[in-house]
Amino acid sequence: VNELDTSLALQLDRYAVVDVPREWEDVLRRAGVRRRGRASLAVAAVATGLVLASAPALGVDDGLRTLLDRDRPVVRLSAPLVGPNGLSGRFQLEAPGVLVVEPRGRRRVLPVIPRGRVPRGGRLPQATFWWTLTFRGADTATRAVLLRRGRVVQTLCAPCRSGASAELHARMFQAVPLFNGLTSVRVDTSDGVLRGRIRFLPRR
């Protein structure tokens, strides 16, 4: 530290503004942000407690526990593919960002796409799946598609090789049939057609 530094620091210290009262509420008011009052926080805490306490009775405690779990498991779906002349294969889907609620006593499962807010434009949040297709008995397939009620809802690849994989984006209403056995896969090859129904693989 030389003489100038000391002198400059002393001089600048004279201009320093000190002990300014901290008024964060004023900043929030200027920003147009309203903080929740203690009363509303208490109400929210009580409501959350009630929901958690009654969750087992509703049969969704596992789902809630999964929602609150930071290390969310990867959700997996699979379709064994069978065809003529020894053709076989497997179609697999993984969805790391999707949670699944399995209400007790119900046959259907409910995929949940956890997102903090709906993006601008009001479009529903999308889930990202990662699919992989493997097959034996044919070199290539002319195309692979997802079907629902016999109609093509998504072309996966055309042409396809065994081991092909890619991302698939689906909104909530598109994901529900996938998880409930209402969607199937069809793979067209020169040696025949492979088919299989997609099933959710519960974590046990």
Next chain:
Amino acid sequence: MRRNGAALTEIEAAYRLNLDAYCSVAAAIVGDRDAARDVVHDAFAAAVRTRRAFRGDGPLQAWLWRTVVNAALDRRRRRATLPVTTADLERTASPNGDDPSGGELRDALARLPERQRLVLFLRYYADLDYRTIGEALGITSGAVGATLHAAHAALRSTLEEVAP
């Protein structure tokens, strides 16, 4: 690593920890210590509103400082008091300050180019490192060093001129 916005609690923590430094720099830029707190509160309100735009390309501290410096420069432009004058700095000065060599240094500070003054204020009031100053002002660390060196040289020259 890129981020999706800054947390409100992080911004509040920075406000509570460094408010005096923010106000000191704002007062030095605007030339009015009474307006400094108002400028800083406006700047933080803007930071709170736009916190989701913070991508974490640099430290949050630099982003907040840039917001405060820009708000202070805007306020000064609106006041149309272009360079900080000696009178402005007098008004900024603490009433208890009494340094016999202060007058010359104060004049020299007022004559410095704006970038040199800003770098000096951020270095001495906020105690920021070169990288953070650079990110706050949109210049490189090397430019910060060179600017600080030039400011020191100008002030040293002034002090030598007035020395007996």
